[in-house]
Amino acid sequence: MQAVEVTKGNRKPANLSVDSALLKEVEALDTNVSQSAEAGVTATVKLHKQEAWLKENAGALASSNAYVEAHGLPLARHRYF
Template sequence: MMVHGATGGARKATNVTPPVDVYERAKSLGINFSRTCEQALREAIKAEEGRRWAEEHAEFIRHTNEWVEEHGLPLAQYRMF
């Protein structure tokens, strides 16, 4: 079932099954489960996408780093710091 949330866009209802101690501690502290899960998922997605991008472009990154080590930064003479 999709519903619209306060943050805009379609939402997807799902079940999350945390360990009892985690559930009870979070509930006692007034932590919003949906918001916290969403934030954690967004961070995990960003990290995984970054990891995959770096893996996919590892050869280019390695060649670029080798070139900079050998020749220095392009336009370095114009740096103001």
């Protein structure tokens, strides 16, 4: 999964509906609403990508964990801590 790089030149206007009370609070904090909305969307996309990756790789992770439980860490003899 590739991360989407957000740059100033890649901006596209969007119309959003936001709870009016929440919008008043954000404006009272002198916060940029667009940047806040983008941060929230970015966090949501990241979360969904993480969940998808974990789901796609669940078998490999389980297999690796099972191997370590049965045989220990492959290079454990080189650990000094």
